Amino acid sequence: MIIDIKDLYKDITKYMDKDVKVQGWIRNHRKQKEFGFIDFFDGTFFKHLQIVYDNKLESFEEIQKYHVGSAIEVTGHVIESPKENQDFEVQAKEIKLLGNCPEDYPIQPKKHSREFLREQAYLRPRTPLFQAVFRVRSVAAYAIHKYFQDRDYIYFHAPIITSSDCEGAGEMFHVTSFDLLDIPKIDGEVDYSKDMFASPSSLTVSGQLEAESFALAYKRTYTFGPTFRAENSNTRVHANEFWMIEPEIAFCDLEGDMEIMEDMLKYVVKYVLDNLKYEMEFLDKFVENGLIQKLKKLIDSKFTRITHHDAIEILQKAPVKWEFEPKQGEDIAKEHEKYITEYFDGPVFITDWPKDIKAFYMKLNDDNETVAAVDLEVPGAGEIMGGSQREEDYDKLVKRMDELEMDKTTLDWYINLRKFGGCIHSGFGMGFERLLIYLTGVENIRDVIPYPRTPGNCDF
């Protein structure tokens, strides 16, 4: 029977001094005159398995020709390893070549630059760094599902193609089945009646608005799906396609919202630390020194809660020469975020933001100037989540949309949610890749997405 490397590491006593058969790939191959050593991986466990073979094998000379990257099947005997930092290895009885690999295989057992590996995106999950990163991605995604499902949230698939613009930012990709060389027109405008949906349609920037309709039916719901921005920014933290988690909770105010944000984040961080020991040790050692300590500290910390007004006051009193002067009524810059988390030595919820720099759907506070919005600032990551209590008052919502000169026709249903048994409700959004950057220490969003989409890049 073929086993996984993971099986060996899970319970070696079951296999010690026994024969096993494994299938996987050669990560490194060190050849000596009478021996050979293969660092063998099969993708099921972060640590590789050492295969030892010697010239007593009939095919010894053949095996020595196997290049790094080749797929092989090894039958052998599990023995204790003479190496100090290794508990066991496999003494090969037979090594079969399953899939050859040429000598010019791009992934060699040496340090490759991340830029180079981005060009080899279809091969980079075979390197230790990306094995770790994309397993963190998978396990963190599952932790998020588990957190919400264990707490009776309904997983809601928000529509990807949409006619509503949640953020009103207009930075949306068009979706069309038209031949771009032959767009039907009528009276100088695009004749959308001839397009697939008979209306202009775009890729969603957020599933929140639709999620609210589920919160008002199920009490608790969450989305976890792709979202898009047609933004031409080439930064380390922007991609045109990314995944978002957007929970939405009925009968929940901003305070309750923050409790969930804090609890969820700690849960996911802990889940990853508990389940991916070797991956996290590797990332701590080679990507961000102190990573594990940073994450453990987050789990143990109590998140501070402070209003935007008070945060600005702290910033204004700070003995710091700012690039951007902190001002009441205005947004908070990266340098400010950093100072605030250092000031409180931990994560900080900044609440009650000036309404003019926040979205139309956020609940207007009694001061008529601020909204019940919150950003979570985390040391070493900046803003990692944002949420708000939603405006549940029909008249106030309509008034705000009118002030912003928004088109209400495609959002009539959203407004009507306030008419038909509307209630206090809140939610938040977390960019999944932001979380992964924080969890892995990898600083470029292109390195936490298997096949990133950024301006000029839609390869693979």
Add this chain to the structure above:
Amino acid sequence: MIIDIKDLYKDITKYMDKDVKVQGWIRNHRKQKEFGFIDFFDGTFFKHLQIVYDNKLESFEEIQKYHVGSAIEVTGHVIESPKENQDFEVQAKEIKLLGNCPEDYPIQPKKHSREFLREQAYLRPRTPLFQAVFRVRSVAAYAIHKYFQDRDYIYFHAPIITSSDCEGAGEMFHVTSFDLLDIPKIDGEVDYSKDMFASPSSLTVSGQLEAESFALAYKRTYTFGPTFRAENSNTRVHANEFWMIEPEIAFCDLEGDMEIMEDMLKYVVKYVLDNLKYEMEFLDKFVENGLIQKLKKLIDSKFTRITHHDAIEILQKAPVKWEFEPKQGEDIAKEHEKYITEYFDGPVFITDWPKDIKAFYMKLNDDNETVAAVDLEVPGAGEIMGGSQREEDYDKLVKRMDELEMDKTTLDWYINLRKFGGCIHSGFGMGFERLLIYLTGVENIRDVIPYPRTPGNCDF
């Protein structure tokens, strides 16, 4: 403290004869002179909670005015119910209106047609039918994640925007940041160099090709994400946007693939039956009589395996007057699928299909005529999954792509997977909505997607 209705149903002994507070909505309101009865739901449990109030309450007259659909908060005493089919109810001490609802609320406690409810898509999750359907959707999605994660599959987010056309069918939506009224042109062609990705880009029809690269790094992987078809078909089973699950496994042949398909399907069906008793009973009673029995039978059955060739022979010998005559080398029609599952009285894997009616990436069998492909036919659902062993031979793959006159430039990386340690690997795809139609008995795909996208419909 506010509790969920779910808490009461989970362990009523904890709450019996005690005071509780709940928040939710009025599903039905029956008023009598001295009493009132409210069918109350909060979305956390399928069964509603009965609230009883009487004219000893100061606000009795006010409460009697609350319409169906209103959001309320009820404080009351949990008592045993005098009603026969109900274990407990809440005797209200106070009922507060949290959110009003007008009398013309579209969702009334009566039978609404599904067509009508589609127009009210943002309200329909509040009806028992859609409460059930979308909870099945959520729980089935989680079951799928749990199945694969428990078995060390890596969850892979395939890119949504893509430059490759997996199926070669060409039915893809264009994605662009161009102003559709002003498409830049060069030499009579679209000047894609000016578009966001500097290349033509589309919405993915499948994440399989990219998933293969993860299988060849992690051994086991699966996708679970949205896929798209720009197909103008108005049928009960087609939507332009739907979710797919696409597992991919290295060192796995078609036989192994079928084992996973069978095991996974049974697991998910069982998980839903075990966890959603009341939802499934409701669906069995009001949507598809015999639903639960059908699903239980699937779990207990051994799936038959038969080649396409043998299936055609059975069909040709069948004492049936076909609309489409079954022929060797040709596809199998709906009526044939139905006959085959009835013939074997259970699910049937049909394998080894004529290569000309299957995709380019499927492994060519030794006969040079058929490919190692499989469709799973399930009684009452038809084809519910399709899979194949992938062509791992570099030369054969290139030859097949050339025969089909495919453009190899955007798929060079995919072909190269066969060069760099390629190995036998297999996978399959399951349309999530197909599964949900099977699980719920609801026959129209528009009723298992929260906000369906179909030709002419991109509302919400």
